[in-house]
Amino acid sequence: MRKHFSGPLGKSVVILGVAYLLLEFGIAYIPPLFGVDSGPIPDSVLLQYMVTVAIGILLWVSFNETLWEEFKAPLHAAMVEPRQRRTRVALIVLVPVLVGLMTFNSVRPSIAAPPSLRSIHPAPPGQIDFQGRSMELAGVENPLRSVGSPEEHYLEGRRVYYQNCLPCHGDGLAGRGHYAQGFNPGPASFQDVGTIAQLTESYVFWRVAKGGPGLPNEGAPWNSAMPAWEDFLTEDEIWSVILFMYEQAGHEPRTWEEEGEEH
Amino acid sequence: MAIWGGVAFALSLAMMPLGLGALQEDEQLGKVTYDRWCSECHGVDGDGTGSAAGYMLPRPRDFTLAMYNIRTTASGDLPTDQDLLRAINMGAPGTAMPAWDDVLTEAEKQALVQYLKTFSRFFPLDENPVPLVLGSPTGVSEEVIAEGRGQYEAIECWKCHGDQGRGDGESAATLMDDTGFPIAAADLTENWFFNGGADVEDIYRALRTGLDGSPMPNFSDVLNAGVMTDEELWAVAHYVRSLAPEDTPGISEVVLAKLLTEGAELATSFDDQAWEEIEGTYIPLVGQIIVKPRWFDPRVDGVWVKAMHNGDDISVLVSWSDPNNSPDPLWSDWKSQVTRIMEPREAADNEIDAAPDQLVVQFPMQMPEGMERPYFLKGDSRRPVYLWEWKSDRQTALEGEARGVGTESFQDEGQDVSVKGMHSDGQWQVVFTRPLLTSDENDLDFITGEAIPMSFFAWDGDNGESGNQGSLSSWYFLLLEEPTSTKVYVAPPIAMLIAGALGFFIVRRVQKREMESFRS
Numbered sequence: 001m002r003k004h005f006s007g008p009l010g011k012s013v014v015i016l017g018v019a020y021l022l023l024e025f026g027i028a029y030i031p032p033l034f035g036v037d038s039g040p041i042p043d044s045v046l047l048q049y050m051v052t053v054a055i056g057i058l059l060w061v062s063f064n065e066t067l068w069e070e071f072k073a074p075l076h077a078a079m080v081e082p083r084q085r086r087t088r089v090a091l092i093v094l095v096p097v098l099v100g101l102m103t104f105n106s107v108r109p110s111i112a113a114p115p116s117l118r119s120i121h122p123a124p125p126g127q128i129d130f131q132g133r134s135m136e137l138a139g140v141e142n143p144l145r146s147v148g149s150p151e152e153h154y155l156e157g158r159r160v161y162y163q164n165c166l167p168c169h170g171d172g173l174a175g176r177g178h179y180a181q182g183f184n185p186g187p188a189s190f191q192d193v194g195t196i197a198q199l200t201e202s203y204v205f206w207r208v209a210k211g212g213p214g215l216p217n218e219g220a221p222w223n224s225a226m227p228a229w230e231d232f233l234t235e236d237e238i239w240s241v242i243l244f245m246y247e248q249a250g251h252e253p254r255t256w257e258e259e260g261e262e263h
Numbered sequence: 264m265a266i267w268g269g270v271a272f273a274l275s276l277a278m279m280p281l282g283l284g285a286l287q288e289d290e291q292l293g294k295v296t297y298d299r300w301c302s303e304c305h306g307v308d309g310d311g312t313g314s315a316a317g318y319m320l321p322r323p324r325d326f327t328l329a330m331y332n333i334r335t336t337a338s339g340d341l342p343t344d345q346d347l348l349r350a351i352n353m354g355a356p357g358t359a360m361p362a363w364d365d366v367l368t369e370a371e372k373q374a375l376v377q378y379l380k381t382f383s384r385f386f387p388l389d390e391n392p393v394p395l396v397l398g399s400p401t402g403v404s405e406e407v408i409a410e411g412r413g414q415y416e417a418i419e420c421w422k423c424h425g426d427q428g429r430g431d432g433e434s435a436a437t438l439m440d441d442t443g444f445p446i447a448a449a450d451l452t453e454n455w456f457f458n459g460g461a462d463v464e465d466i467y468r469a470l471r472t473g474l475d476g477s478p479m480p481n482f483s484d485v486l487n488a489g490v491m492t493d494e495e496l497w498a499v500a501h502y503v504r505s506l507a508p509e510d511t512p513g514i515s516e517v518v519l520a521k522l523l524t525e526g527a528e529l530a531t532s533f534d535d536q537a538w539e540e541i542e543g544t545y546i547p548l549v550g551q552i553i554v555k556p557r558w559f560d561p562r563v564d565g566v567w568v569k570a571m572h573n574g575d576d577i578s579v580l581v582s583w584s585d586p587n588n589s590p591d592p593l594w595s596d597w598k599s600q601v602t603r604i605m606e607p608r609e610a611a612d613n614e615i616d617a618a619p620d621q622l623v624v625q626f627p628m629q630m631p632e633g634m635e636r637p638y639f640l641k642g643d644s645r646r647p648v649y650l651w652e653w654k655s656d657r658q659t660a661l662e663g664e665a666r667g668v669g670t671e672s673f674q675d676e677g678q679d680v681s682v683k684g685m686h687s688d689g690q691w692q693v694v695f696t697r698p699l700l701t702s703d704e705n706d707l708d709f710i711t712g713e714a715i716p717m718s719f720f721a722w723d724g725d726n727g728e729s730g731n732q733g734s735l736s737s738w739y740f741l742l743l744e745e746p747t748s749t750k751v752y753v754a755p756p757i758a759m760l761i762a763g764a765l766g767f768f769i770v771r772r773v774q775k776r777e778m779e780s781f782r783s
Contacts, residue, residue: 079773092766100759107754109747113516113740114714116634162303162315163607167359167552167559171300172366178359181514182549184737213638222636222646223738227553248299 008071012057019053036194042115118185118220121199124206128214131230139256140202144239157244160237168225173249183225190249197251200259204242208233293378296371304359309382311442317606319359320560322444329383330441330476333459335394338473338481341385343392347376357449357456357564395471395483400463401497411502414495418485420503423448423478428506429689431586436594441476445600447562449479450584450689454507456564461511467500512545517714519544520570520577522744529573530580532683533692538580543567548721548734553640554668556609558732560601562723566622566736572743577709578696579741581622581719588655588686589724590617602727610732618724620655620686621733622693625718626707626741628664636716639738641665649707653682653693655724660695664705668731679706699743714740 005014023046031038041049061071078087126138144153161169168187170177175189188195196204206214212224229238246253298307304323306312311325324331333350334342342350351372354362363372380386401407415421423438425431428451440446454461459469473481482499485491521541523529530537546568550561566583587594595617627637628649635646642648642665650663652673660682663673679701684693699709709715717740722733 076773079770080777088770092763092770095766096759096762099762100755103758104751104755107748107750109712109745109751111517111519111742114634158303159314162313163318166315166318167550171361172363174366176361178361179549179552181547182736184514184516213643217635220634222638222643225553225639225737231555 007074008061008067009074012061012071015057016050016053020050023049035192042117044115045117116220116223118223119218120194121203122216122219124203128206128210130209130235137202137206140205141256142201142239142243142253144236144243150243153240153243154247156237157240157242158248160233160241161244161248164229164232165241173245185220185223187225190245190251193251196245196249196253199254200256201239201242201246201253204245204253205238208238208242289374289377290381292371293374293376293381296367296375297378300363300367301375309379317604318559320444320601320605321358321440321446322442323360324476325442326379326382328441328476329380329385332474332476333469334472334475335397335468336392336472337395337483338475341392343394344376345394347379348372351375353460355458356461357453357458397464397468397471398493400467401494401501403463403501407498408502408505410495411498411500411505414491414499415502418482418491418499420499424451425586425689427688427690428452428503429584429586431689435586436597438478440478444604445597446477447586451503451506452584453564454504455511461507463497463500463504466503467497470496470500514547515544517544517740517742518546518568518570518717520572520579520741520743522711522746523571523573527573529576529696530571530578531681531694531696533580533582533685533694537571538569541569541571543569543582544739546719546736546739548719548736551720551731551733551735554731556731557607558605558728558734560605560726561734562726562728563721563734566719566721568719570741570743572699572709572711574699574711576696576698577743578694579624580692580694581624582690582692583721584689585620585686585691585723586689587725589620589726590656591725594725598725598727605727610730618722618729619657620691620724621720621722621729622653622691623720624651624695625649625720627716628705628707630707630710630713630715636738638667639718640735641668641671643667649705651680651682651695651697653684653695655684655686655691658682662703662706679703709741709743711743712745714742717741
């Protein structure tokens with residue numbers, strides 16, 4: 001058995017198989033093991049990725065003559081060797097059956113919802129129009145961290161959160177409020193390491209102030225139930241609720257130094 | 264950054280005189296946990312007046328009264344520690360009270376249980392109340408359920424819960440809890456919203472203990488007086504359980520409009536037999552809390568949708584629980600109370616006039632290209648929506664359009680959609696019928712086989728709902744079933760044939776070449 005997979009052809013088959021499993025199931029089921037939300041990718045995207053992998057493999061095996069010959073040898077043998085008659089017949093039957101199944105899969109009527117892809121954290125604008133005035137976001141820190149009493153800001157933020165955010169984002173800040181089931185996509189979980197823990201406070205300010213309607217197109221603004229809180233809250237109320245969220249969920253905001261290193 | 268609560272906790276521990284018992288340590292942990300996670304609703308002093316209390320109904324419990332809904336003890340008795348722990352772990356479904364099972368540690372929960380009791384002078388510290396002996400469920404059968412139904416009538420559950428259990432009994436409009444807030448008689452067809460749990464054991468326990476603090480009485484007295492046997496009470500519990508679906512409805516994104524077979528009649532009324540063949544899809548609705556004025560006390564918490572078409576016309580049946588046909592003078596008191604107590608007060612006062620019940624079904628005005636859709640809240644300037652509007656005080660449905668909240672406009676002429684609605688036993692059933700294609704270019708054409716975005720808005724006028732204050736859903740999809748195309752039967756065999764022939768051909772070619780090279 002071992003020797004079947006040691007040649008370039010065998011390796012290619014293994015690589016294709018592993019890539020398929022990772023793309024089809026890995027993307028959906030591995031991140032949740034680490035507490036990160038995920039879901040299956042649509043078939044069209046899967047196909048694109050698989051084609052990319054296949055092209056990669058072809059580039060690799062055609063890299064030099066010997067490799068190419070080694071790659072072809074088992075194929076060639078399967079087609080001509082009298083001793084491999086059985087393999088030959090099996091292939092001639094199996095491949096068409098597989099093709100038939102794939103065709104059936106693509107033409108049969110399905111009642112699935114169309115895929116909806118969106119970027120969870122689209123790039124923020126450098127400045128926004130906040131309540132009618134222009135506001136710089138790049139490099140901005142939460143101003144409440146340097147004035148007044150932290151405890152008072154926290155308490156004020158808690159009031160703002162419980163009166164406004166709680167029905168969706170929930171008391172545990174895990175996106176499981178009693179209204180959460182009404183929305184698709186569901187409310188973000190701030191306990192999740194993939195949300196506020198990854199973002200600067202000024203990014204969060206933008207998302208809170210402008211809500212779903214303020215998202216760029218790649219964020220699917222038409223589906224997001226997140227209100228534009230600039231219509232309800234003052235600037236200080238927004239900064240205080242942001243401060244509360246980090247504190248209550250036990251996360252540190254991303255700093256501008258970290259942000260800079262990545263670019 | 265320091266956790267201020269933690270700092271306070273550490274400080275207070277440090278300041279505590281040495282040699283004090285574990286109880287006080289517990290109380291500290293209890294207080295810190297309570298202040299951090301519970302106080303904004305239940306109030307720092309446990310009196311149910313946290314800053315968020317006005318944004319929910321039922322209101323957060325006032326712990327100073329020591330009145331608990333879900334207990335295993337007799338009505339009027341205090342709950343056991345176990346009962347309080349259960350309330351903290353499971354929360355109260357159907358209310359804002361969250362489940363804390365995986366948020367708090369075991370030690371924090373235990374400490375909370377002790378801390379909650381300190382709010383009320385009714386709790387003695389040394390004795391634990393005695394739970395009732397509740398026994399285990401009797402078997403269930405058609406006869407048991409029929410027996411339960413008989414008892415349901417005999418002991419007058421219907422007075423509050425209504426004949427079919429949808430919370431529409433004759434006293435429903437006047438029910439108050441012990442703190443003077445209006446309270447709805449539970450809708451027994453939605454057991455997933457029962458405060459104390461959805462199973463038959465939970466229902467039986469609620470019947471034995473009553474829900475103290477609410478008008479829901481206990482029926483242990485009826486047993487003790489010998490008016491009813493324990494078996495009969497279990498039968499009531501089985502009957503109540505049978506009013507709700509076997510399984511809590513999952514959320515499915517697609518409503519399939521069934522294609523009728525040749526010659527079958529399209530249902531245009533709610534009482535048509537044909538609907539029974541079709542499985543309903545449940546779509547949860549929640550309060551509109553996205554634009555002003557917001558509404559935190561929605562009555563309609565979900566709709567059931569069925570659809571069918573015959574290639575020319577489509578019918579969509581929407582049904583939902585609503586205790587009455589608004590406006591109804593019997594409910595005017597309820598309505599004025601609800602509108603008076605709900606925060607935030609963002610609506611102009613004139614919006615508390617008599618209002619009908621309403622339903623709006625929303626579609627995009629044109630089928631979207633790619634993944635883009637209109638904003639789910641009545642569209643936007645670039646992507647308008649197409650609406651069907653039904654109101655309980657009007658016999659017709661209107662078609663309309665909107666390009667954002669507040670821009671709805673409805674046509675008075677050339678209506679292509681017809682409607683039939685009926686209210687009975689605490690339920691609205693409304694059927695819309697429309698040709699798949701119309702001559703009006705502002706109407707969406709219903710094309711078979713395409714997932715058409717669809718969403719819902721609902722209002723209960725006598726619950727103080729109108730305008731932006733009502734409930735809504737996000738986008739779902741309506742898919743009109745297509746006749747199975749011949750493609751499905753033909754394409755796979757053809758593909759197989761081609762693949763087979765190609766394989767065969769290649770193998771022959773290679774073999775031939777091999778022979779030739781061998782010979783030469």
